[in-house]
Amino acid sequence: MASAFTVAAAFVGFVFLVVLFTWRNQRPQAAAAATSPADETRAASSPSTAEMVPRPAAPDENRP
């Protein structure tokens, strides 16, 4: 079983390395700010509106 857990550890170790070397840290506050609280609650009660009117593209936290 140790060998299987070693390979599984390598899987999550790979995740660690990829995040460490390639992930840009960007706090998701920017994404939250792109949507005002009013927009958010309106969209929650009527997502159709939110879907039909494209909001400004929210900066994805992991896009370069």
Place this chain on the structure above:
Amino acid sequence: MSTTAPVQQGVDDPGSPPDERRSNIALIVIVACQLMLVLDATIVNVALPDIQGALDFSPTNLAWVLNAYTIAFGGLLLLGGRAGDILGRLRVFQVGVVVFFLASLAGGLATESWMLVAARVGQGIGAAAASPNALALLTATFPEGPRRMKALAAWAAANGVGGSIGLIIGGMLTTWVSWRWVMFINVPIALAVASLAPRFISSPRRNPGRFDAVGAVAATVGLSALVYGFIRASSDGWSDTLTLTSFAVAVVVLAMFVVIETRASQPVVPLSLVTDLSRARTYTLLLMMVGSMISMFFFTTQFLQEVLDFSALRAGLAFLPMSVGIMVSAQRTTKLLPRLGPKPLMLFGAALCTSGMIWLTQLSEDTGYASGVLGPMLLFGLGVGMLMVPLSLSAVGGVSPRESGAASSMMVVTQQVGSSLGLAVLVTVYGTASRHAAEHPPAGLRRRTWPTTC
């Protein structure tokens, strides 16, 4: 099939005042549905010996109680997500839940082995329609921002704890009532979800379009062959003829699928989703994460039941600390994410998971639960919560509404393929090492603790 006029379903009044209570109930309904679908992958496993006795299954055919669900679910996921985009997500979600309800009822009433396998296929079809659309409805209900973060944390927690909860509930029902109740348990949940969904979940507008029928068939055949190949590899080895044939079919058909999608005006999966490097990276990390998580469930359960001699129920209960760890850390992650950003949390989460896995490599016949299993489970559970929330946000974030169904499908497909791939690889590693060390073939591993979605 094409639609011309967008319609709205279940929307009370577009101008109605904000109703946080309504969206909270919507979240509960969606997460409850996802939990039902996820735990169904493991809840049956515990009941397999009873099912075998009651319905006179041969040992070979018994595996199809698990495989039928896995293959139907994995194979139809992309189609389910695309159907939601075109026909309406709430509608397809509801149809999926109703199909799941009927299949669960039929499975509980089965008197022949083929009836139960057919019911499991029905459950897989229902899950494939419901799961990606549940996620798409969640992202539509909660726009990007703190509320989506919390909603996705609940979603990720349901995925994380579903496997262990399935083992616990399956053990309880099988021990105290009957194996039939591992199917019947879905009936009231599915009924509640199907009846509450139109009242509390607002349906986004349908996106007029038509099915890319050829692409849908190719996706279904290719994914089914891929999932079956991994299942076959874990039970019969990578060099088995049927394993190789399945992979060959999967490669050829999925290659055809890519070609078809590049030419389709309205593809099942917009290739921009997978050619976007950052999103492709997120899918890869999800794949590795789920592949690792499956080993935690599979091999630790083997250890608990075969070395520590735990009953199925006790083994399920032994996973509770990990479930609690996932829930607590997913919730904390939503609070820390705006302050710290995803990177430090993901690094810490991955470090915790890796530490837990390395700790588990020390398991031996002398290891007790408290001394050698509890600690790694807690570490892994806490790490999973920290990783899954940012990964889920990244997988479905920044997608146009038109493509949110496809993006949700891709995320669920990634998890599904990751669990099949991870199990196949790790069982092979285990089998090879065992043969060298003590001549324990991989067939010695029982497959009854296989959560196919995490």
